[in-house]
Amino acid sequence: MDETPSLDDLALFLTVARAGSLSVAARETDTPLPTLSRRMARLERAIGRTLFTRGPSGYSLTAEGHSLSRRVADLAEVQQAARQWVQQGQGPLPVRITAGFWTSRHLAQTMTPDHSALWRPAFVPSNADLDLARRAADIGIRNRPPDSTRLARQRLRRIDYAIYAISDGVADYVGLPDTVASTPSQRWLRATHGDRITTTASDPRLCLDLALAGFGRIVLPTFAGDAEDGLQRQSDAIPELSHDEWLVSHSNARHDPPIRAALDAIQAVFARR
Structure with a gap:
């Protein structure tokens, strides 16, 4: 290993690994595409191993890439916890909510803003499952219960x-x-x-x-x-x-006051229907 990889580069690596696409990861992290490409190349030089197979279909992980992603999987969770700690006392915190388009739209139309609340919604509408276990989002509304034991779940309603x-x-x-x-x-x-x-x-x-x-x-x-x-x-x-709809969150993060308040607000919306 020539040098110690930076935590920022490792966090970007996790996003690229999850997205399977450099352009998608660039949008999600608000990082210019050329910059992100250079940083992934820099990370590979730093550790002396090839992490990606680059091709027309995107960036796919090599065996070494899969190994590294498993070893640093908790990094996103640590970053989010640190970010929330820094932001405490600076006003409402954004809580990232991911759901399908129609459920996201329904929540946006029916939730009532509370300007004294601990949180504000940061919607990430997505019909693809973001990895809540690795803190790609804080709350997910899914059409099936999660498999991971790191995720808490609650059945919300039946969707027809x-x-x-x-x-x-x-x-x-x-x-x-x-x-x-x-x-x-x-x-x-x-x-x-x-x-x-x-x-x-x-x-x-x-x-x-x-x-x-x-x-x-x-x-x-x-x-x-x-x-x-x-x-x-x-x-x-x-x-x-027809399918059931599930409210999903990280088992540990759901106890954070902003996320707990957001979970309660979402449950209240569906209880009013």
């Missing part, structure tokens, strides 16, 4: 999906492009009505706007579709898409 449109006369569908249709509801739509998807948008909110404009039917969770005045439900609940 149905088809919506502005009227019975709308026959075609609005959906995400095939390249980004990764959620179960979008995969179901492609599998069952793919030949009738005539309008697409890469953003779920735009899909809703297009459905409200009459371009086609849309598949939505019933809590979102029933709340839209301009839409009418066109089907019963779709059995293949």
